[in-house]
Amino acid sequence: MIRVKDLTKKYGNIHALKGVTIEINDKVTSIIGRNGAGKTTFIRILSTQLKPTSGSVNINGMDIDRDINKIRKIILSIPQEAQPVGIMTPLEHLELYLIARGYSLSEARREGKYALEELEMEEFKDVPCDELSGGMKRKVFVAMALASKVDIVFLDEPTTGLDPLSRMEVWNSIRKLDSNIILTTHYMEEASELSNKVIVFNEGQVVSQGTVRDLLAPFKNKVRVEKTNGEEYDVKIGKLSIKYVPNDRAQEYLSKGYDVKNITLDDLFISRGVTLES
Amino acid sequence: MNLRFILIFSYNYGLKFIKRGPSYLIASLALPLSLLFLIFIISGGRLLPYAIIGGVLSIVTSNAINGAADAAFFRLQIRFQDLFVASPLTKMDYMTALTASYFVFSLPGIILYVSLGFIFHILNLLKLIVLILVIFLITISFTNLAFIIAGLLKHIRNVWGITAILSIIATVLTPTFYPYFIIPKNFLMVLLISPITPASIFLQGYFGLAPYDAISIPILIIETIALMIMGNYFIKWRE
Ligand SMILES: Nc1ncnc2c1ncn2[C@@H]1O[C@H](COP(=O)(O)OP(=O)(O)O)[C@@H](O)[C@H]1O
Numbered sequence: 458m459i460r461v462k463d464l465t466k467k468y469g470n471i472h473a474l475k476g477v478t479i480e481i482n483d484k485v486t487s488i489i490g491r492n493g494a495g496k497t498t499f500i501r502i503l504s505t506q507l508k509p510t511s512g513s514v515n516i517n518g519m520d521i522d523r524d525i526n527k528i529r530k531i532i533l534s535i536p537q538e539a540q541p542v543g544i545m546t547p548l549e550h551l552e553l554y555l556i557a558r559g560y561s562l563s564e565a566r567r568e569g570k571y572a573l574e575e576l577e578m579e580e581f582k583d584v585p586c587d588e589l590s591g592g593m594k595r596k597v598f599v600a601m602a603l604a605s606k607v608d609i610v611f612l613d614e615p616t617t618g619l620d621p622l623s624r625m626e627v628w629n630s631i632r633k634l635d636s637n638i639i640l641t642t643h644y645m646e647e648a649s650e651l652s653n654k655v656i657v658f659n660e661g662q663v664v665s666q667g668t669v670r671d672l673l674a675p676f677k678n679k680v681r682v683e684k685t686n687g688e689e690y691d692v693k694i695g696k697l698s699i700k701y702v703p704n705d706r707a708q709e710y711l712s713k714g715y716d717v718k719n720i721t722l723d724d725l726f727i728s729r730g731v732t733l734e735s
Numbered sequence: 736m737n738l739r740f741i742l743i744f745s746y747n748y749g750l751k752f753i754k755r756g757p758s759y760l761i762a763s764l765a766l767p768l769s770l771l772f773l774i775f776i777i778s779g780g781r782l783l784p785y786a787i788i789g790g791v792l793s794i795v796t797s798n799a800i801n802g803a804a805d806a807a808f809f810r811l812q813i814r815f816q817d818l819f820v821a822s823p824l825t826k827m828d829y830m831t832a833l834t835a836s837y838f839v840f841s842l843p844g845i846i847l848y849v850s851l852g853f854i855f856h857i858l859n860l861l862k863l864i865v866l867i868l869v870i871f872l873i874t875i876s877f878t879n880l881a882f883i884i885a886g887l888l889k890h891i892r893n894v895w896g897i898t899a900i901l902s903i904i905a906t907v908l909t910p911t912f913y914p915y916f917i918i919p920k921n922f923l924m925v926l927l928i929s930p931i932t933p934a935s936i937f938l939q940g941y942f943g944l945a946p947y948d949a950i951s952i953p954i955l956i957i958e959t960i961a962l963m964i965m966g967n968y969f970i971k972w973r974e
């Protein structure tokens with residue numbers, strides 16, 4: 458259980474977090490938001506890498522400042538854009554990381570091998586990481602999380618930059634973690650694939666939260682229709698006119714030359730500030 | 736202290752680096768060996784002891800300074816540092832592990848130069864021990880300088896340029912390859928800010944190549960401690 462109260466962070470003049478108050482206690486929680494929304498800042502504060510400007514964070518009853526050493530024993534954080542060291546192999550990474558967490562060499566080797574097997578990386582375990590694909594590199598970190606058996610795993614944009622197939626592989630490996638997971642993403646699909654609870658960040662604030670179903674409730678029985686320079690629209694993005702209409706009017710818009718799209722979490726952002734007619 | 740981590744890190748990152756990326760090792764030896772050759776030819780062998788003692792100091796120094804590129808790469812680019820911040824590993828363990836790995840990475844050069852020292856009758860066992868102690872202090876000083884540089888940078892792009900410049904300033908300009916007493920005192924005073932200067936003054940005196948100057952030892956030790964304190968602050972463990 459994580460309790461965050463009035464959390465703010467300023468980098469000089471930039472107000473990256475503007476008073477975030479939230480409780481997180483689901484198995485997998487996704488934080489979604491556009492670039493610059495404050496997701497990384499939030500994750501880095503929660504995982505003890507960054508001091509907040511003000512506010513408090515409590516993780517499983519421990520305070521982020523007072524009990525920092527205790528907290529570091531039960532968390533693991535895979536930073537955004539983390540890459541393995543090119544000359545080291547996946548197994549060497551696991552050994553090193555687990556030893557850093559206090560394992561003995563033999564335990565680290567055993568647990569490391571086991572985790573790599575679990576994630577179907579056995580045949581790559583002795584290949585220097587600079588010879589691995591992007592998806593495999595990511596999975597080295599997921600294997601660390603799997604082997605460490607910590608209470609809480611933070612994953613900051615675990616699949617950004619990966620091709621769709623590698624992304625699905627990484628998702629599958631994340632699903633094997635027993636820990637509670639807090640991940641950030643700007644792929645809405647990822648949030649709905651991996652988590653039930655979603656927290657939406659915008660400009661340093663939590664603007665909504667709930668299950669995927671809760672968040673999409675305003676779009677119930679609707680579709681998104683869009684057309685370049687269309688005359689009817691709720692939102693215009695560049696030349697693209699976008700409108701949300703009830704399912705049963707989809708046919709009508711098709712015949713007017715609009716494309717019809719199913720609603721996804723993306724629509725939370727596209728429709729920002731629009732009052733939907735029911 | 737997580738000694739196991741320090742050992743495994745210096746084994747993986749120091750020793751295996753030598754095996755899997757040998758070009759770096761050769762690059763780190765290229766300048767001191769070229770200077771050794773030049774000094775030998777030009778002085779007809781007379782200044783060879785300077786080239787050997789200076790050579791070993793410059794290898795250790797430039798490897799430690801180049802550590803700034805690694806430390807910055809770990810902190811800013813591949814986010815390896817953050818991975819360890821959010822774990823039970825302490826800042827001290829991490830810094831010691833990196834320092835140890837640069838020492839390991841310097842070992843082939845140290846062994847080569849120590850062998851030369853014995854071949855040319857510059858070293859004996861006692862002198863070797865003193866030399867190794869000085870090498871330790873120099874490694875610690877310059878690794879901490881590396882942490883300071885890595886911590887101050889916001890982007891990785893300039894780090895290779897900065898380390899190349901500092902390496903040259905620290906090893907060629909200072910009295911590493913030449914007798915410290917031939918340059919004006921004022922200039923020597925300025926050069927004293929680099930720990931390699933007091934180290935060279937001490938070693939040149941101790942090896943009987945130049946007048947012995949005892950003040951060089953406390954200067955070296957104080958500079959090492961000062962750099963450790965600053966490195967500890969600038970590494971930005973929890974920003
Ligand atoms: N170290 C930093 N120094 C200055 N500004 C920063 C720093 N890190 C992030 N920011 C700024 O803070 C805001 C939030 O960034 P970030 O937390 O990285 O968002 P996200 O992860 O959602 O993309 C952005 O405006 C970003 O430019």
Ligand SMILES: [Mg+2]
Nearest residue numbers: 496497498537
């Ligand atoms: Mg981010």
